Amino acid sequence: MLVSTRLGAARQIADEAALALRPEHPEYFSAIPPPDPKALRSDVGGDLSQLFLLLALVCLFIGAVGIANTTLVSVMERTAEIELGRALGARGLHITVQFLAESTLLGLLGGLVGTSLGMVGVVVVCAVQKWTPVLATRAEFVAASSPCRNW
Known part of the structure; x- marks a missing residue:
């Protein structure tokens, strides 16, 4: 009934x-x-936060594998350069640091580009939906905030 x-x-x-x-x-x-609407909203919000955290971790893992793959291909294609560096007196540590620096730079650049594209996407979606975009100042470093609020 x-x-x-x-x-x-x-x-x-x-x-x-x-x-x-x-x-x-x-x-x-x-x-x-x-159910109480406030409790239901809180539960759904918590579940979505966990889902997005899991999605972010999967993306982070995929990015790390991509960077590792790029570094491996770079090392395999640059064996002549590595051999020349060794012949000129470079130690294994110097070559390792060189490739780690390149991988770090690649990861940082990719992260900045991805975060920038994500923030632009948030602003575009908010503009289309006629919402007010609210971007946290720390969002450039940690892209984990709730950027749109329906006013």
């Missing part, structure tokens, strides 16, 4: 409906009120 109530009265009606319908055996009925 579905009972329609006034706004805010669902909890009280659910508590009293079984007794009103069958006073001698209220245990025959089970009344389930709708």
Whole structure:
């Protein structure tokens, strides 16, 4: 049975409906009120935050594998350059530092470009939806904020 109530009265009606319908055996009925909208919104927000965190970790892993692959191909294609450096007196540590610096620069540049594109995407979506974009000042370093608010 579905009972329609006034706004805010669902909890009280659910508590009293079984007794009103069958006073001698209220245990025959089970009344389930709708969830509290604030609690439901909080639960959904928490679930979405966890989902986006998982998605960010997957993206981070994929980016790390891409950088490692690029570094491996770079090393394999530049063996003549590495051999020349070794012949001129470069140690293995120098070559390692060179490739690690290139990989770090590639990762930082990719992160900055990705964050910039993400922030531009947020502003475009907010402009199309006629929302006010709210970008945290730390978003350039950590792109993990709730950027749009529906006003």
